[in-house]
Amino acid sequence: MNRVAIIGMGYVGLTLAAAMARKGYEVHGVDTQPAVLESLARGKPHIFEPGVAEVFAEHIGKNIFIAPELPAGGVDAAIISVSTPVDEATHEPYLANLAAAAEHVAQRCAPDTLVVVRSTVPVGTSREVVLPPLVRAWGSARLVMAPERTIQGNALRELVELPQVVGGLDAESLKLGLRLFDRLSRQLVPVSTLETAELVKLTNNCHTDVIYSFGNEIAMLTERLGLDPLEVIRATNLDYPRPDIARPGYVGGGCLSKDPYIMLSGAGRSGHVPRLIGAARTLNEELPVHVAHRVVELMREHGGSTLTVLGWAYKGSPPTDDMRGTPIATMMPVFQAAGIRVLGHDPLVRDDVIRSYGGEPIELAAAFRDTDAVLVITDHPEYRGLDLATALAGSRVRLVYDSWRILCAAEITARGVRYAGLGFEPEVSA
Known part of the structure; x- marks a missing residue:
């Protein structure tokens, strides 16, 4: 179990490729997006995750290989890590990527290949969507579900340190799955079925x-x-x-x-x-919209129509550039409807991404200078270390909404600026 392919070079596949290469596996990364293939072939990951760029720079062309399809010579294990998004309107999962990946494995690999589902899927999907094309092509299959459970910002460490859950189609599949991950993970957790492993990830x-x-x-x-x-x-x-x-x-x-x-x-x-x-x-999705309305209301109380938003990725600690599920996506329509001009900064998110969400990029040094209010969305370390005395000196800021309560409220209010946070709107002293 040394020659592996990872189908899907999104966050899950990318970090797994780096972790396995570092452990000595021969890794073949497969993706359908030309820009992703071109970037990775140069050893330049398209996604930020601490340590991944260094691994790719060292291992690309040695034991990491990138291509639009599986290698012709076959692999010991084909790991499917394609995206399984949900429809924005119906919230039903989109599994066509998974089905296409399974068909590709069936066409390019052999019956002795271990097929691993790593994508997050509804319970029953590995058996109902991935298994049929393999059986049609091969007559039988070796199939396991081994969910990814890492946190962004710590993925390379957690891929090694977290227990790896493995559920197999049968005893032979489970044995091969445990053998595959034995060199990568410190602890293996075999479970009785594919469905059990699928539900473990969802339960977490x-x-x-x-x-x-x-x-x-x-x-x-x-x-x-x-x-x-x-x-x-x-x-x-x-x-x-x-x-x-x-x-x-x-x-x-x-x-x-x-x-x-x-x-x-x-x-x-x-x-x-x-x-x-x-x-x-529902509650977690409504929170950003609620905060946006509160910021608009507080700005109306204190005057002004320009808002600086600090933090556009979905989180700041550990830092990431990932915009999936970002609060700003549902906040911006509220600000736009209220006629508020939004300036934006994030230490990792590119200016063109900020513009695509309707913001105007701004340097952190100027974030407090030409704005009426500041909304801190993420607890990024760079924001925790802000020099408020310098930031507020000569500023016209009248409101700071500090979502994560990482700034010094006393230092802000001492300058006559209104301070608020999630669930915290203290009365203004007379």
Whole structure:
């Protein structure tokens, strides 16, 4: 199990390719996008993830090879990591990429190839979508589901340190799957079926979404009660032996913004509707819109029509340039409807991406200078280290909405500037 192919060079496939190459596997990356192929062939990853660029620069052409199709000589294992997005209107998962990848594997590989599903899918998909083309072509197949469960910003470390769950079509498939990942992961967790492994991934991410939604629920309540959600949560958690309450915050990214819908889709076909999961996702999606309306209202109270938004990626810690599930996507229509001019900065997001969302790129040094209000969306380390005395000196800023509460409120209010955060809108001193 040394010669592997990874079909789909998105975030999941890219990071897995880097991690496996670093462990000595011969990795063949496959993708259909010419720009991705061209960039990776030069050893230049198209996605930011700490450590990946260095691995590609060192291993491309040695034990990392990039092509638009699987190698003619076959591979020991073909790992499918294509995207499985959900439809924006129906929230149903789009599985055509997965089906096409399975057909390609069936055409280019042999029955002794181990096929691994790594994409996030509704329960039952590996058996219902991936297996049939393999059996039609080969008569039988060796198939496992081995979900990816890393966090952006720490993927290369977690691919090694996190337990790798593996579920097989049969005992032989499971044995081969465990052998494949044995060199990569420190701990292997065999489970009894493909479906069990599929549900493990969905359970992880849906549980996370629910946990975050509870912190956001508390923030919605404290905003109306005039209380501080961080004080409530800090006192709730301190030396208390039950699970900690999460602090409020935006919940986005490529996984948490879609995996609950993938769970709901598969569960619906089984006759059960997971109400808690749906409610949590709804609350987390409504939060950015709620904040945008509050910012507009507060700006009307304090005057001005220019807003600087700090943080356009979906999160800032660990840092990423990923725009999937970003809060700004649903905030911008609110700002535009209110006639607010939006300036934007993000340490990793390109200027052309900021423009594509309707913002005007601005340097951080000028972010507080020519604006009436500042909205901090992410807790990026660069924002945590802001020199507020310099930033606010001579500024016309009248409002700072600090979503993650990473700035010094006292230093801001001492300059006569209104300070607010998620669920926290203290009264202005007379």
